[in-house]
Amino acid sequence: xxxxxxxxxxxxxxxxxxxxxxxxxxxxxxxxxxxxxxxxxxxxxxxxxxxxxxxxxxxxxxxxxxxxxxxxxxxxxxxxxxxxxxxxxxxxxxxxxxxxxxxxxxxxxxxxxxxxxxxxxxxxxxxxxxxxxxxxxxxxxxxxxxxxxxxxxxxxxxxxxxxxxxxxxxxxxxxxxxxxxxxxxxxxxxxxxxxxxxxxxxxxxxxxxxxxxxxxxxxxxxxxxxxxxxxxxxxxxxxxxxxxxxxxxxxxxxxxxxxxxxxxxxxxxxxxxxxxxxxxxxxxxxxxxxxxxxxxxxxxxxxxxxxxxxxxxxxxxxxxxxxxxxxxxxxxxxxxxxxxxxxxxxxxxxxxxxxxxxxxxxxxxxxxxxxxxxxxxxxxxxxxxxxxxxxxxxxxxxxxx
Amino acid sequence: xxxxxxxxxxxxxxxxxxxxxxxxxxxxxxxxxxxxxxxxxxxxxxxxxxxxxxxxxxxxxxxxxxxxxxxxxxxxxxxxxxxxxxxxxxxxxxxxxxxxxxxxxxxxxxxxxxxxxxxxxxxxxxxxxxxxxxxxxxxxxxxxxxxxxxxxxxxxxxxxxxxxxxxxxxxxxxxxxxxxxxxxxxxxxxxxxxxxxxxxxxxxxxxxxxxxxxxxxxxxxxxxxxxxxxxxxxxxxxxxxxxxxxxxxxxxxxxxxxxxxxxxxxxxxxxxxxxxxxxxx
Numbered sequence: 001x002x003x004x005x006x007x008x009x010x011x012x013x014x015x016x017x018x019x020x021x022x023x024x025x026x027x028x029x030x031x032x033x034x035x036x037x038x039x040x041x042x043x044x045x046x047x048x049x050x051x052x053x054x055x056x057x058x059x060x061x062x063x064x065x066x067x068x069x070x071x072x073x074x075x076x077x078x079x080x081x082x083x084x085x086x087x088x089x090x091x092x093x094x095x096x097x098x099x100x101x102x103x104x105x106x107x108x109x110x111x112x113x114x115x116x117x118x119x120x121x122x123x124x125x126x127x128x129x130x131x132x133x134x135x136x137x138x139x140x141x142x143x144x145x146x147x148x149x150x151x152x153x154x155x156x157x158x159x160x161x162x163x164x165x166x167x168x169x170x171x172x173x174x175x176x177x178x179x180x181x182x183x184x185x186x187x188x189x190x191x192x193x194x195x196x197x198x199x200x201x202x203x204x205x206x207x208x209x210x211x212x213x214x215x216x217x218x219x220x221x222x223x224x225x226x227x228x229x230x231x232x233x234x235x236x237x238x239x240x241x242x243x244x245x246x247x248x249x250x251x252x253x254x255x256x257x258x259x260x261x262x263x264x265x266x267x268x269x270x271x272x273x274x275x276x277x278x279x280x281x282x283x284x285x286x287x288x289x290x291x292x293x294x295x296x297x298x299x300x301x302x303x304x305x306x307x308x309x310x311x312x313x314x315x316x317x318x319x320x321x322x323x324x325x326x327x328x329x330x331x332x333x334x335x336x337x338x339x340x341x342x343x344x345x346x347x348x349x350x351x352x353x354x355x356x357x358x359x360x361x362x363x364x365x366x367x368x369x370x371x372x373x374x375x376x377x378x379x380x381x382x383x384x385x386x387x388x389x390x391x392x393x394x395x396x397x398x399x400x401x
Numbered sequence: 402x403x404x405x406x407x408x409x410x411x412x413x414x415x416x417x418x419x420x421x422x423x424x425x426x427x428x429x430x431x432x433x434x435x436x437x438x439x440x441x442x443x444x445x446x447x448x449x450x451x452x453x454x455x456x457x458x459x460x461x462x463x464x465x466x467x468x469x470x471x472x473x474x475x476x477x478x479x480x481x482x483x484x485x486x487x488x489x490x491x492x493x494x495x496x497x498x499x500x501x502x503x504x505x506x507x508x509x510x511x512x513x514x515x516x517x518x519x520x521x522x523x524x525x526x527x528x529x530x531x532x533x534x535x536x537x538x539x540x541x542x543x544x545x546x547x548x549x550x551x552x553x554x555x556x557x558x559x560x561x562x563x564x565x566x567x568x569x570x571x572x573x574x575x576x577x578x579x580x581x582x583x584x585x586x587x588x589x590x591x592x593x594x595x596x597x598x599x600x601x602x603x604x605x606x607x608x609x610x611x612x613x614x615x616x617x618x619x620x621x622x623x624x625x626x627x628x629x630x631x632x633x634x635x636x637x638x639x640x641x642x643x644x645x646x647x648x649x650x651x652x653x654x655x656x657x658x659x660x661x662x663x664x665x666x667x668x669x670x671x672x673x674x675x676x677x678x679x680x681x682x
Contacts, residue, residue, distance in 0.1 A: 112437070116430055
């Protein structure tokens with residue numbers, strides 16, 4: 001796929017919006033603002049220095065939190081917005097499916113709307129006639145095509161709009177947040193259609209919050225964070241990064257995690273720092289994203305405040321649903337005034353997802369808790385291989401014999 | 402680096418795109434939709450396109466043709482009707498053109514397509530309506546026994562003139578309306594004033610009796626000029642036109658010049674702003 005030439009090229013793209021302070025769409029306010037010497041709006045940068053390429057036939061995901069600029073980026077790709085600066089080069093026609101409804105007219109019938117929409121997308125009447133049956137069939141709305149659109153349920157409208165987008169024969173398809181609507185049967189039909197389009201070599205640009213869909217379809221995923229590209233990742237990694245962005249606003253500040261989480265204890269021994277890392281020598285990677293099957297290291301710095309000779313360190317791993325994955329305790333660990341300990345998990349076998357680590361320091365009888373931190377750290381396990389169900393990976397091997 | 406000639410070539414390419422197949426298809430589809438939607442749910446349907454100017458004509462005729470007699474013109478009823486029909490066309494094209502962009506906001510925010518097609522389509526449906534109304538004028542002419550003249554051949558020219566003026570205004574107004582929603586209210590007032598500033602219900606001779614300068618000034622208005630010329634070519638050569646008023650053929654270039662300037666300004670202003678419609682609507 002890498003040998004194919006790019007079908008979409010975005011280079012040094014900037015976009016900002018003028019956000020009016022008050023009711024702005026009137027001449028009166030404009031004149032008042034001129035006299036007051038205020039601009040009446042503030043400029044908000046929505047996209048900042050965006051550059052990427054999409055290759056022909058790629059299923060390209062764009063994810064990010066609400067308001068990070070995903071939809072703006074998609075609208076710029078669709079030619080609906082113009083960028084302030086930068087180059088957008090699209091080598092081929094495209095069909096956008098943006099927001100709900102695709103601008104149907106409620107007073108027209110389903111059939112009329114299909115043809116009007118087709119004309120807006122640049123198809124001639126005969127081209128639309130050729131596609132019409134397939135569109136109606138895919139939408140499962142044959143009986144309703146001569147009814148006015150205002151009598152459609154919202155699900156029916158989306159189905160019709162999505163069917164046009166899917167059946168419209170353009171090499172590039174832009175899809176924004178569609179799978180949230182429609183019943184599960186229609187959704188699974190869309191999934192099948194996605195696979196087919198992928199096989200046909202159509203390029204699909206897909207904006208979504210649904211990480212399972214990202215992992216199932218996307219080849220590469222662009223992660224946007226407050227208008228900037230955080231990176232372009234494999235789907236598994238992107239999903240992990242996205243989940244992390246959603247849970248903690250400052251994922252890199254580990255001190256913060258320690259002081260913010262629920263914590264109690266006698267304070268005779270105190271946990272000073274918790275670090276999670278993967279790889280043999282535990283350098284680099286501090287993004288708390290761990291590949292499944294790699295070794296995982298948990299390093300804890302302890303401060304001894306009132307001199308217990310030995311302590312027991314207990315860990316608990318929970319998934320995001322609070323299910324206890326494992327709770328290993330140490331034997332007695334002799335203490336200095338400051339002690340670094342490490343817990344090594346060889347070949348981490350958790351299934352992909354996010355996990356929360358609880359750290360507790362006990363006396364030798366595990367009766368007194370010196371320090372207990374409910375969410376001392378979070379980490380995500382990613383895996384770009386085979387789909388897995390359940391909680392743990394077995395690292396089994398299949399063979400024929 | 403782009404050379405001047407490249408820029409010119411590119412602009413020419415764009416100009417030929419204006420009537421590319423894709424855009425023609427879209428234009429047709431939008432005009433058809435416009436007609437389908439216009440009288441949606443009304444019993445009389447398209448008949449309203451004819452009935453509305455007829456009723457306006459009936460009212461104006463009773464008030465100004467019978468109750469208050471304003472001068473005397475040959476074939477006054479047809480003369481009045483033609484004025485009303487042309488004015489209605491101008492009003493419809495500008496009013497609906499003005500609202501066209503904002504009212505299609507939901508589509509503009511979702512699909513990228515040339516926006517000027519929207520304005521073009523609303524003005525063209527007004528043009529189609531005008532054609533229907535002119536049929537009624539023809540019927541009235543038969544009834545009144547108006548004798549046709551070779552000058553009728555000039556009529557399309559004046560209609561095109563009004564159309565281009567309306568299109569230029571619709572471009573400016575629709576783009577302005579995206580920024581300031583006051584535009585529609587302001588335009589409503591302007592149109593009311595313009596209706597009385599144009600010799601539609603009264604013959605121009607009424608103004609000339611008071612002040613010839615005022616009459617000359619009124620006739621600089623392209624609508625007044627076009628309506629008077631249309632009446633001259635179709636109904637009666639008694640009509641006072643720009644050329645007869647100034648006794649100089651060249652003076653017609655002033656209103657025509659205004660039309661050209663308004664159209665060029667409108668298209669450029671629209672083109673400059675249309676890029677940002679999607680985010681500003």
